[in-house]
Amino acid sequence: MSGQASRTGAGRLAPPGSRHRLELALAIGGALALILVAWAVPWLRFILTIALAKGIAVLGILLLLRAGQVSFGHAMFLATGAYTVAFLAPSVPEVLILVPLGGAIALGLGLVVGLFVVRYRDIFFGMLNLALSMVLYSLLEKLYALTKGTDGIRVARLTFAGTEPPRETQEWLMFGLALGLALVFGLLVRAYLASPMGQALKGIKTRETRLEFMGVPARHVLLFAYGFSALMGGVGGTLVAMTSRHVTPLLAYWTSSGELVFIAILGGAGSALGPFLGATAFELVRVYAAAAVADAWQMILGAVLLAVILFAPGGVWGILSARLKGRAA
């Protein structure tokens, strides 16, 4: 994509494509590294699959961050995808149907919720999302007959394209599916962010009035992003449910949304790679740190979040790209 502008000759003033090439190289390198780790350390396969699934959901947070908005309720879409799997797996065990279905249902919910929340900005946007996700949370918790309350639901056995492979193959399939979807959504988000709609999203952050006076309804621009992010939240949620095989209302609790936002900031909002860098770092550190300092785990996360915001606002991606660029120059 980066080469296109310069080839067509219109790129007289086009910025150099080094950043895009760096992104692509990192994405391919990262994917290969993940496969290698998943192969070498089998028990990490599970962790990495979850990280990729969450990364997909965090891509949605990233879109909203571009518009300067933080959603403290985005876990509601992840939970929607996850519960879709849990509810439907007994009757429709097919992974290749459940994943798009979970995404579609989350997209539907996202558009309905979006119609309401895109009328608000900043604090209200963040907190209304939080409130609505809490509504979902309490419904999941209280409607015991349907959801088994806080006990949650065990996900029934699943089929892959009609077959039911042995456990290890299943793990690989889930990992591969998560990785493939991560790449697909990563590319989609990248194209979207470079498009007029995606750029207008950044315009909402800086000068929404101007958008309106250019004849563009800012709410629709934000609604599109919100729907897209809900879709990715839903898809991420289906993968989380299929990998962990157990869903609980906690998936929708507002602190789970906070975790997604945390990952977005940790990874850095500057690139579609950020969410995956953040999610992998987050899940890996959690495995080791949570065991060692279970009681202070959140405290460490909080301190890291503060440090990243105050001292490294570009996140892991920001640090990485600055490093690599510095070396190339």
Added chain:
Amino acid sequence: MAPLLSARGLRLAFGGVKAADGIDLDVLPGEFLAIIGPNGAGKTTFINMTTGYLKPQGGSIAYQGQSILGLKPRAIVRRGIGRSFQLPQLFTEHTVLENATLAIAARAGLWSPWRRLLRPEWQEEAEALLERFGLLGVAHARADALNEGARKLADIAMAAALEPRLLLMDEPTSGVAAAEKMKVVETLVRVLRETGVTAVFVEHDMDVVARFADRVAVWSQGRIAALGPPAEVLADPRVRREVIGIETHA
């Protein structure tokens, strides 16, 4: 000649302050109409009402013979009324080129979530636009890094990118350094004349008004106190005392 824009009996008060108290004003096709008057008289309010940002409490506004009252700003923009701002409204995290390209894309509705914003045909058009406004040199600077004169021009360029028939400009030269001022205005007038745009501008600098306006409307306490060619209006002793007198003190 049928007026392009026609306001009748416009009224709007903020608390007790009457920003518009029965305004009748016609804008003729192709003219440059300056609106002058003391601060707080309601000049910006007129632009805000015409562009749908504020709703008048009474009266009517017609554009090309059709009422535009009650339409949203974006609907009015799409009918061909553009505006620029006293405080330039640029996308500060975008470059000047990206700002201009966004404006050009907005003409097409901005709806592609797919193809690049910086596609060749738009980028070329944006560069041509910036060249006309003398901004090509700062095309890759971030919008918030520009000086005030360039920001004002970029703000107007974005309005012009939408190819309006009527352009409303709110103090296009305020905040621009004195040395730059005439250059900014000359650029503006040249570009606007080239494209045949009708322009209304709120202005405090009487030199600018005298040199570039076809007609001048004096806005005072929510009313049009005088209307006519600059030579005539600016020579009116009452206008000199009430408007220009206050200006020199301020």
Added chain:
Amino acid sequence: MTEWFTENGLLLGLAVLDGLAYAGLVFLVAVGLNLVFGVLRIVNVAHGSLFAIGAYAAASLGLFFAARGLPAWAGYAALLLAAALVGLILGPPIERLVLRRIYGHEESLQLLVTFALFMILEDVQKLIWGVQPVSNDGPMKLLGTVDVPFGEDVIPFTAYQLFVLPGLALLTLLALAWFLRRTLTGRVILAVTTDKEAAMAMGIDATRVTLLTFTFGAALAALGGALASPTTALVPGVGAQTIVLSFAVVATAGLGQIEGAAVSALLIGLGRSAAVYFAPEFEVVVPYIIMVAVLLVRPQGLFGVPETRRV
């Protein structure tokens, strides 16, 4: 209707009494959040944690006093003392070391920073008080119960919840209204709330005002927690629930509206306790439904003033 009333009248009465007590607590927390927002322009997500820490501290201090053989009334002193201590110990460092760095930044970033504070404080609370339930209902038992006449029946209700909670909330509201309008410091706070730039231009020392306001707001959150502590067993997660609820109150009232918060606290308090008795599945949802309904009609909240951007 009459039939329904004879059947459910008592429940309704209980719901009203419960609702009033609950509204009192919610008001104390929400008004602190609102006061802090008014001056600092920051919605403090960690506000709920201050409520929780206030509650735990009050319970511990009360138990400590009782163990030392202090007279029973000292339990009430413990509630107030705990609130003041939490405000004074946690308020100033949070404001000075963290919040001060982000005044005037993007709102989304401010939310994130206070979210980080929330994460830290949640674990501080767990490290100090553990995850087992902590409770000290001494202050509530001491006052016993009152038989509230209700038609032909009586409803036995704890005097603490009947008088102390709504009474202290009302007292706080009156004292706050007096403080903000009649004292110099209060007027300064009010001036900063209404128009920060103008207040600065008049030479008001913003640094002092923000520090003072935040400490005071933190103490109010802790007071809410302290007063709530005798009525319930404390478990982790209280902070997370509280912030969401008090935001609902604040958003319903309108950001920065002090007296408005009292009205919406009543609305939400009564609404929630009605749900507790008549539709328990929806207990947690009711506050948000009220908030969403209000915001759909009035995006600036019941008492908020719509903001128009100058262009």
